[in-house]
Amino acid sequence: MQASPLESTFELTPITHLKGVGPQMEEKLAKLGITCFRDLLFHLPIRYIDQTQITDVAELRPSTYAQIEGVVVSAHVAYGKKRSLVCKVRDDTGSVCLRFFHFTAAQKERLATDTQVRVCGEVKRGATGVEFFHPEVEVLVPEHEQHYELPDRLTPIYPSTDGLTQKRWLQLTDQLVSRLKSGQVNELIDSKFLATHQLQTLSQALLYLHRPPVDANLYELSLGLHPLQKRLALEELLAHHLSLREQKLRGNTHDAYALPRAKQLERKLLDFVGFTLTNAQARVIDEICTDLATHTPMRRLVQGDVGSGKTLVAAMAAIQAAAQGKQTALMAPTEILAEQHFRNFTRWFEEGLGIRCAWLVGRQGVKERRLQNEAISSGEALVVVGTQALFQEGVEFHDLALTIIDEQHRFGVHQRLALQQKSKTSAHQLSLTATPIPRTLAMSFYANIDISSIDELPPGRKPVTTAVIAQNRRDSVIERIGQACESGRQAYWVCTLIEDSETLQAQAAQATWEMLCEALSHLKIGLVHGRLSSAEKDEQMQAFKQHQLDLLVATTVIEVGVDVPNASLMVIENPERLGLAQLHQLRGRVGRGEAESSCVLLYQKPLSKVARKRLDIMRSTNDGFVIAEEDLRIRGPGEVLGTRQTGDVQFRVANLDTHQDLLAKAVEIGETLQKENPRAAHAIIERWLGHRQQFADV
Ligand code: ADP
Ligand code: MG
Numbered sequence: 001m002q003a004s005p006l007e008s009t010f011e012l013t014p015i016t017h018l019k020g021v022g023p024q025m026e027e028k029l030a031k032l033g034i035t036c037f038r039d040l041l042f043h044l045p046i047r048y049i050d051q052t053q054i055t056d057v058a059e060l061r062p063s064t065y066a067q068i069e070g071v072v073v074s075a076h077v078a079y080g081k082k083r084s085l086v087c088k089v090r091d092d093t094g095s096v097c098l099r100f101f102h103f104t105a106a107q108k109e110r111l112a113t114d115t116q117v118r119v120c121g122e123v124k125r126g127a128t129g130v131e132f133f134h135p136e137v138e139v140l141v142p143e144h145e146q147h148y149e150l151p152d153r154l155t156p157i158y159p160s161t162d163g164l165t166q167k168r169w170l171q172l173t174d175q176l177v178s179r180l181k182s183g184q185v186n187e188l189i190d191s192k193f194l195a196t197h198q199l200q201t202l203s204q205a206l207l208y209l210h211r212p213p214v215d216a217n218l219y220e221l222s223l224g225l226h227p228l229q230k231r232l233a234l235e236e237l238l239a240h241h242l243s244l245r246e247q248k249l250r251g252n253t254h255d256a257y258a259l260p261r262a263k264q265l266e267r268k269l270l271d272f273v274g275f276t277l278t279n280a281q282a283r284v285i286d287e288i289c290t291d292l293a294t295h296t297p298m299r300r301l302v303q304g305d306v307g308s309g310k311t312l313v314a315a316m317a318a319i320q321a322a323a324q325g326k327q328t329a330l331m332a333p334t335e336i337l338a339e340q341h342f343r344n345f346t347r348w349f350e351e352g353l354g355i356r357c358a359w360l361v362g363r364q365g366v367k368e369r370r371l372q373n374e375a376i377s378s379g380e381a382l383v384v385v386g387t388q389a390l391f392q393e394g395v396e397f398h399d400l401a402l403t404i405i406d407e408q409h410r411f412g413v414h415q416r417l418a419l420q421q422k423s424k425t426s427a428h429q430l431s432l433t434a435t436p437i438p439r440t441l442a443m444s445f446y447a448n449i450d451i452s453s454i455d456e457l458p459p460g461r462k463p464v465t466t467a468v469i470a471q472n473r474r475d476s477v478i479e480r481i482g483q484a485c486e487s488g489r490q491a492y493w494v495c496t497l498i499e500d501s502e503t504l505q506a507q508a509a510q511a512t513w514e515m516l517c518e519a520l521s522h523l524k525i526g527l528v529h530g531r532l533s534s535a536e537k538d539e540q541m542q543a544f545k546q547h548q549l550d551l552l553v554a555t556t557v558i559e560v561g562v563d564v565p566n567a568s569l570m571v572i573e574n575p576e577r578l579g580l581a582q583l584h585q586l587r588g589r590v591g592r593g594e595a596e597s598s599c600v601l602l603y604q605k606p607l608s609k610v611a612r613k614r615l616d617i618m619r620s621t622n623d624g625f626v627i628a629e630e631d632l633r634i635r636g637p638g639e640v641l642g643t644r645q646t647g648d649v650q651f652r653v654a655n656l657d658t659h660q661d662l663l664a665k666a667v668e669i670g671e672t673l674q675k676e677n678p679r680a681a682h683a684i685i686e687r688w689l690g691h692r693q694q695f696a697d698v
Helices: 023-031 037-041 105-110 142-148 166-180 191-196 202-210 218-223 227-250 263-273 279-292 310-323 335-353 366-377 413-420 439-445 471-486 502-519 534-545 580-587 609-620 624-633 660-676 678-689
Strands: 047-049 064-079 083-091 094-100 116-126 129-139 155-157 299-304 327-331 357-360 383-386 400-405 428-433 450-454 465-470 490-494 525-528 551-554 567-573 598-603
Touching: 037 166, 047 218, 064 094, 094 116, 155 166, 166 202, 191 660, 202 227, 227 439, 227 660, 227 678, 263 310, 263 335, 279 299, 279 310, 279 428, 279 450, 299 310, 299 439, 310 327, 310 335, 310 400, 310 428, 327 335, 335 357, 335 383, 335 534, 357 366, 400 413, 439 450, 439 660, 465 471, 465 609, 471 490, 471 502, 471 567, 471 598, 502 525, 502 551, 525 534, 534 551, 567 580, 580 609, 580 624, 598 609, 609 624, 660 678
Parallel strands: 094 129, 299 428, 299 450, 327 383, 327 400, 357 383, 400 428, 465 598, 490 551, 490 567, 525 551, 567 598
Antiparallel strands: 047 155, 064 083, 064 116, 083 094, 116 129
């Protein structure tokens, strides 16, 4: 077949054609999903730093990113709570300490007294006043002076993996960036759309985002709201929309199992669980059951704010399949969440109804996995809960009738598709999400997907009271937590760290845990972070759930789905670093029980005006929709350090929380493009969703 002129051979050139990519590098890049030029072009910086200037030591301020030059005055290993390397650097205006928690002997030697260094990194308030926390240090050799020119553009920081330095990323991307300028990337969006919507070309956008100029608006970039990020996000949303449209055009098959409504079992489950459904839950369950009753495969997305009771809705759907002796697979994005669901479902289905459940997660040993697989392939287990392990090779469902994807936005298109392919017939598909998109917009964007909304919280919920408090009043917050826990309440303490490294995040959480253990020695305090094994994480979560722990110190690993109704207090450190959507998800972990709940946003001074406003939004409302809207309204310049908002993995660039204004545009462009230029439409799908064009089923 002749290659379509729209297909870009440049984009598909193997990454090994770049200088410096040998077999080892190829393997490392493949781990990050990078195998061709296009993948690397779309591997965008996670943040940017300004290394174009040198700041005087006297001018350093906490919570900023800075670069200084000076001489090493001293370097020694300090033995506090943790061993650390402390190095003092002086310039003409003063001196400052650099602190490293992990370091090698060679690193220490490099920092000999009188060495000239350039230091850049995050400035924090530390034991000796402001300090650099794990900065990058470059030794300046006077003879090489010409090498130390300051860059004239912002320095991009790429998401990385062990053994791939930022220098290497620069070397690699430099090779592509230079070719962007010569127009090697095809523009697939018609120039008339570019003009009407005032869009720049894809090449311009990629060039800018890989190498932004010094005056780029860092605040916008950190929120993903820069016009050129939005240009990319628009094309990505367009690709998804087009793919959904194509699917709609192809029409539905009619080979799903028809599952008549099993009212009796429903009643039995509700009696066992002891809840009365909210009106919204009942309505959504009706909608689902109507779909399930026909041979046309259901494609339904349920939107419901955090805490609205989506799990029970999922259970009610699973019951319809179980009643016919057919299987349901429920996929969750993390092991913590899969385990929680498995426990709930086991209690509800096995104890309550005598319906067997199985589960699959990555950490299960060979023997355990075999047992679970047997129950799944024999059809003995009718409800199967798990992580992505559900669609690994060797997992054979006996008769899969329904797939449920919890926290749908946490899965990429291919993962969702892989689960779908486990069924012999077309399985019905239900997706659950807490990302709020206005209903009419969602309906037009999702083309062939039906939307249900749970727009009501279970009764008796009291809104979470939110306080915005500065770090210098941390002691009184700790005291308050102590008192609350003594009176039988449970609390979360959430640590956030700007560093992308999981290791550093874990260390920060560990340090906070140690500090809290000291300050609140009469409490039982647990710790979960990404560096623990999943068994260790579960152990801590279970202990917390069973109230063997009073306080749980955690990184944002607890953001999705965790449900411990007795926990009614949450402290979030440095909330100014997180997106509001993420804060809302985190805060949604409390306020799930009878007790009055509260959330303390413990921020670091000084707070910019905009940052202040954003935290005030959190204080003034508990409504996810309102928060998303307000978040969009108050963008403006400011000195934000934040990383790009995390969580949404279905897209590379787009984010349904922040890019809602682009959905309508994607729909508008998509409609015309599909009619007028189907080849371009197809190339856009191919560019963003890859060769497997089967589709971005939600
Ligand atoms: P989410 O929508 O965030 O996934 P969950 O399914 O975890 O929410 O439900 C939140 C909490 O509300 C859980 O503790 C759940 O048991 C409880 N819940 C769900 N539905 C009801 C209901 N109809 N009445 C009372 N409590 C409910
Ligand atoms: Mg949930």
